[in-house]
Amino acid sequence: xxxxxxxxxxxxxxxxxxxxxxxxxxxxxxxxxxxxxxxxxxxxxxxxxxxxxxxxxxxxxxxxxxxxxxxxxxxxxxxxxxxxxxxxxxxxxxxxxxxxxxxxxxxxxxxxxxxxxxxxxxxxxxxxxxxxxxxxxxxxxxxxxxxxxxxxxxxxxxxxxxxxxxxxxxxxxxxxxxxxxxxxxxxxxxxxxxxxxxxxxxxxxxxxxxxxxxxxxxxxxxxxxxxxxxxxxxxxxxxxxxxxxxxxxxxxxxxxxxxxxxx
Amino acid sequence: xxxxxxxxxxxxxxxxxxxxxxxxxxxxxxxxxxxxxxxxxxxxxxxxxxxxxxxxxxxxxxxxxxxxxxxxxxxxxxxxxxxxxxxxxxxxxxxxxxxxxxxxxxxxxxxxxxxxxxxxxxxxxxxxxxxxxxxxxxxxxxxxxxxxxxxxxxxxxxxxxxxxxxxxxxxxxxxxxxxxxxxxxxxxxxxx
Numbered sequence: 001x002x003x004x005x006x007x008x009x010x011x012x013x014x015x016x017x018x019x020x021x022x023x024x025x026x027x028x029x030x031x032x033x034x035x036x037x038x039x040x041x042x043x044x045x046x047x048x049x050x051x052x053x054x055x056x057x058x059x060x061x062x063x064x065x066x067x068x069x070x071x072x073x074x075x076x077x078x079x080x081x082x083x084x085x086x087x088x089x090x091x092x093x094x095x096x097x098x099x100x101x102x103x104x105x106x107x108x109x110x111x112x113x114x115x116x117x118x119x120x121x122x123x124x125x126x127x128x129x130x131x132x133x134x135x136x137x138x139x140x141x142x143x144x145x146x147x148x149x150x151x152x153x154x155x156x157x158x159x160x161x162x163x164x165x166x167x168x169x170x171x172x173x174x175x176x177x178x179x180x181x182x183x184x185x186x187x188x189x190x191x192x193x194x195x196x197x198x199x200x201x202x203x204x205x206x207x208x209x210x211x212x213x214x215x216x217x218x219x220x221x222x223x224x225x226x227x228x229x230x231x232x233x234x235x236x237x238x239x240x241x242x243x244x245x246x247x248x249x250x251x252x253x254x255x256x257x258x259x260x261x262x263x
Numbered sequence: 264x265x266x267x268x269x270x271x272x273x274x275x276x277x278x279x280x281x282x283x284x285x286x287x288x289x290x291x292x293x294x295x296x297x298x299x300x301x302x303x304x305x306x307x308x309x310x311x312x313x314x315x316x317x318x319x320x321x322x323x324x325x326x327x328x329x330x331x332x333x334x335x336x337x338x339x340x341x342x343x344x345x346x347x348x349x350x351x352x353x354x355x356x357x358x359x360x361x362x363x364x365x366x367x368x369x370x371x372x373x374x375x376x377x378x379x380x381x382x383x384x385x386x387x388x389x390x391x392x393x394x395x396x397x398x399x400x401x402x403x404x405x406x407x408x409x410x411x412x413x414x415x416x417x418x419x420x421x422x423x424x425x426x427x428x429x430x431x432x433x434x435x436x437x438x439x440x441x442x443x444x445x446x447x448x449x450x451x452x453x454x455x
Contacts, residue, residue, distance in 0.1 A: 185446075215446040237290035241297050244283035248304055249442055251276030252435040258273060 010047035011054050014040040018058045025065050034069075037062045045085055056086025063091035083114065094123045101131050107139040109153035115139075116160050133168070136161065142174040144181065144208075151178050169199050177208065185212045203233035210242065219246050277308050288317060295325035300438075303333055307431045311337040328357035332364040336430060339367055339423055344374035362388055363426060370419045 021036030041062055044055035059082030066075035072095070079095035097118035100111045115132045118124050124132050140154050140161070155178055162171040176192035179185075189212040195205055210225035226243040230236060271279075284301035291297055302318030305311070314337040322330040331354035338347035351368035354361050369384030 214442060217443065217446070219442065234286075235290060237287040237294065237297060240283040240287035240290070241294075241300070244280040244287065244300065244304070245438055245442055247276045247280035247283065248300070249435065249438045251273045251280060252307065252431065252438070254276060255273035256435070 008047035010043045014043035014047065014054060014058060016040075017043065018061060022061060022065075030065075030069055034062070034065060037065060041082070041085070045081075053086050056082070056088065059083075059085045059087035060089035060092055063087060063089065063095060067091040067095070088117065090121060090123055093118050093121055097124060097132065098128070101128065101135060107135060109139075109150065109157065112136055112139045112154070112157050116157050116164070120160065120164055137170045140170070140174055142177040142181075144177060146181070148181075151181060154178065169195055169197060173199060173205065176205075180208060180212060185216050188212050189216065201228075201232060203229045203236060203239070206232060207236065207239045207242075210239070214242065214246065219250070222246060277304065280304055281308065288320075292320075293324055295321045295327070295330070298324065299327070299330050299333070302330070302337070303430075303434050306333060306337050306340075306427070307434055311340040315341075322353070326353075326357060328354045328361050328364065331357060332361055332367065333430070335364060335367045335371070336423075336426060339371050339374075340427060344371040347371040348375065363429065366422070367426060370422055373415060374419055 017036045017040035021033045021040060024030075024033030024036060027033075037058065041055060041058045044058050047054075063075055063079060063082050066072075066078070075091070075095045076099050079092050079099060082092045083096045093114065096114045100107065100114050103111075112135075115124075115136055119129070119132060140158055142151065142154060142158075154174070158171045158175050158178065161168065162175060165171070172191045173195045176188050176190075176195065179188035179191060189209060192205055192209045192212065199205060206225050206229035210222045210229060213219075213225055214222035223243060223246050226239050226246075229239050230243065281301070281304050284297060284304055287297040288294070288301050298317040299321035302314040302316075302321060305314035305317070315334055318330050318334040318337065321327070322334065331350050335347045335350035335354060338344070338350060348368055348371040351364045351371060354364035355368065358364075365384050366388045369381050369388060372378075372381035372384060
């Protein structure tokens, strides 16, 4: 049922329960207060319509209360639901991020999104921050055979990460690969060229930059990059092949221009 | 820096290409693409004997008519018409539309003294009806060849050179497509 203003009655009731629950918590009646907030969250979630942020807001109130009361196990248990309902406050994000970092299951782009949000909110420090960056480096990995759907989910995360930590190398590398796979070659070349340090001089990055240059029509640059890649690792048959193809083309056209003789 | 370093001649470029391809085949001996390009590079560099093995290897891994045709042409160029015949037949089995393979087989048969079947192939290449002699077919070939040699042996050598020149052109076109043209659309500026 809805009010004349179009609000679901359950949402109204949920807000009332939230207000009451918060008051009870402030009065030190934690058990009852939490129970009312739990009920408020469930009601708001049931009534949830697109754009309605009640459930998320109540979820965050509940998460904050659980955190203040030191009930971290319970909070980590429930935080995923609060996050899914739209809660993006510090208590929820911190708890979900902690859970993601502790989990041993294969991480999904949604898990990576939590970690990026936690980093943006500066909720992770010290070892937790380092662990999050390690998890992001492996969880956001872009391979040249990755499924387009996965790439679509990763792109905004990598862009956010790049904006947040511009000195970090792996988002540039993954963005470069991702854009290469999406045939945005100029942007791919730009990101890959910005990969600094040993990774930037790795045979894989150099040969991928070579492929971008080749497809962009800059054959001299492509050849230079393929040669550099082979210097770093000579055991790359496909790079030998690509370099040879350019040399062959240049050799044949030079011979044709010289009228069939060597120049 | 030496002038030669600034502007490497075609021979040096083709030598370096060959070195890369030899290494690619060494590292990935089952790749038909790498072996085919290595063989074709030998052939356009004027080393038909060297071309045969990698081209045959490529055909073994991926029976593509172009590889069989290139083997046949290499064998004809280096004076092994009997083997050239069977490779040209293999190319034609893969693709009847490969006119040049039929011509190579025709000249290979002619070189082996099989005048009747040579005439049959050459007449088919020229698009004239069945029947007639090798001499007639050869004289039609005279008509399409810019050089008018006196005897059949010279005619075979001339046409082989022309086929080789055609092969070089087609290789350049194929590689140019792979390296340049295939990506041309990607290079266009938005709205261009």
